[in-house]
Amino acid sequence: MYRITGRSETSGESVSLKTVTDSKSKLCESDYSINTIWIRYAIETTYYTMPATGPGTFGMISLSGICKTYVMGANHVRALDGIDLTVEKGEFLAVQGSSGSGKSTLLNILGILDSFDSGTYTLDNTSMSNLSQLQAAHYRNRLIGFVFQSFNLIHHKTAVENVALPLYYQGIARRKRNTIAMEYLERVGLAERAQHKPAELSGGQSQRVAIARALITRPSLLLADEPTGALDTETSEQIMAMFKAVNDEGMTVVVVTHEAEVAAQTHRIINVRDGRILSDERTDQ
Numbered sequence: 313m314y315r316i317t318g319r320s321e322t323s324g325e326s327v328s329l330k331t332v333t334d335s336k337s338k339l340c341e342s343d344y345s346i347n348t349i350w351i352r353y354a355i356e357t358t359y360y361t362m363p364a365t366g367p368g369t370f371g372m373i374s375l376s377g378i379c380k381t382y383v384m385g386a387n388h389v390r391a392l393d394g395i396d397l398t399v400e401k402g403e404f405l406a407v408q409g410s411s412g413s414g415k416s417t418l419l420n421i422l423g424i425l426d427s428f429d430s431g432t433y434t435l436d437n438t439s440m441s442n443l444s445q446l447q448a449a450h451y452r453n454r455l456i457g458f459v460f461q462s463f464n465l466i467h468h469k470t471a472v473e474n475v476a477l478p479l480y481y482q483g484i485a486r487r488k489r490n491t492i493a494m495e496y497l498e499r500v501g502l503a504e505r506a507q508h509k510p511a512e513l514s515g516g517q518s519q520r521v522a523i524a525r526a527l528i529t530r531p532s533l534l535l536a537d538e539p540t541g542a543l544d545t546e547t548s549e550q551i552m553a554m555f556k557a558v559n560d561e562g563m564t565v566v567v568v569t570h571e572a573e574v575a576a577q578t579h580r581i582i583n584v585r586d587g588r589i590l591s592d593e594r595t596d597q
């Protein structure tokens with residue numbers, strides 16, 4: 313797979329115009345009509361192609377000057393204080409920092425679960441500023457899988473029904489979504505637990521169900537907030553192995569963690585303190 317990209321005449325930014333299977337493919341008129349700014353530049357002779365997957369090719373996340381303050385009566389808590397961060401497609405990174413440093417706030421903004429006060433957030437070439445609730449839900453469902461420390465499974469639904477839930481929101485019929493959910497349960501090694509409810513599952517099994525639920529929409533971005541925080545070491549390793557496997561397939565993965573061993577398994581570690589990025593380093597993974 314290749315992407316044909318052009319460059320804006322006005323801002324000079326690179327823009328993705330078309331995904332093709334053959335690097336010799338050419339653009340036609342309709343390919344540029346998405347945004348007239350690009351038309352004059354993206355003439356047939358100036359296109360170039362790049363692989364559509366793999367790290368370092370296209371920005372997945374771009375945050376600039378993100379600030380977020382929680383107001384509780386007279387009390388103001390500045391949870392994020394000017395976050396600048398770029399994450400390329402296919403990266404696997406950890407966000408570390410002490411309790412209260414702003415990790416969950418950052419992840420919730422990345423996951424379009426929470427709003428921000430100022431700054432810009434671009435996700436997969438789309439601005440995430442001032443979205444309506446409907447638009448936010450649309451992008452979340454299309455682009456993002458979210459895994460929580462406390463699993464957030466629905467207690468009265470079975471494992472397979474929990475995994476299938478995102479497909480219900482996409483309007484997929486029950487039989488089809490349950491068939492797909494079974495495939496994802498198999499992938500996380502839990503097919504035989506499909507009819508069990510969360511109360512009948514261990515912590516590690518519950519988290520694997522939650523991961524299957526996060527993956528079923530085939531998101532571009534997987535976000536996990538302390539996914540191993542409630543689990544023993546061996547189960548944590550299984551969960552991290554699953555994240556590594558989906559990252560190897562090209563998915564961008566961001567994990568918030570307190571645990572240095574967990575962070576060390578990713579490719580890049582961001583340290584957050586008092587709502588700011590303190591350091592941003594590559595690991596030797």
Ligand SMILES: Nc1ncnc2c1ncn2[C@@H]1O[C@H](COP(=O)(O)OP(=O)(O)OP(=O)(O)O)[C@@H](O)[C@H]1O
Binds near residue numbers: 411
């Ligand atoms: N809904 C909220 N209302 C008010 N203050 C909040 C809210 N959520 C978070 N905060 C405050 O914002 C700051 C950052 O919180 P956040 O949850 O992002 O920290 P964290 O790094 O995820 O911490 P932990 O490691 O304990 O999960 C903290 O001071 C917290 O008390």
Ligand SMILES: [Mg+2]
Binds near residue numbers: 415416417
């Ligand atoms: Mg947190």
